[in-house]
Amino acid sequence: MELETIGRNIKKYRIEKKLRQEDLAEKTDLSANYIGMVERGEKIPSLETFISILNALEISADMVLADVLKQGYVVKNSLFSEDMKKLSQEDRERIYLVIETLIKYSQK
DSSP: OOHHHHHHHHHHHHHHTTOOHHHHHHHHTOOHHHHHHHHTTSOOOOHHHHHHHHHHHTOOHHHHHTTTSTTHHHHHHHHHHHHHHTSOHHHHHHHHHHHHHHHHTSOO
């Protein structure tokens, strides 16, 4: 299992919330050092600690686990869809062209 992707996703959402490791540590009653180890994939939190981190970041588990779940692509598609809505029509069309090209030339 790619544990570092879990930590990388936690870090991504922490940064999106404009929180420092110290801020997240305070919200979860953990140490900033521990948060850093989780984000680097050196530690995997217990279920209770994982839930505490998710609640502090106000995100769902599937957002963090999307890269390690077999059905994670469904979550990723949903997240991409949300991001795409924020783009201009021109940017969306450009991205769709790239995706269509990748699909066309992918191994089938």
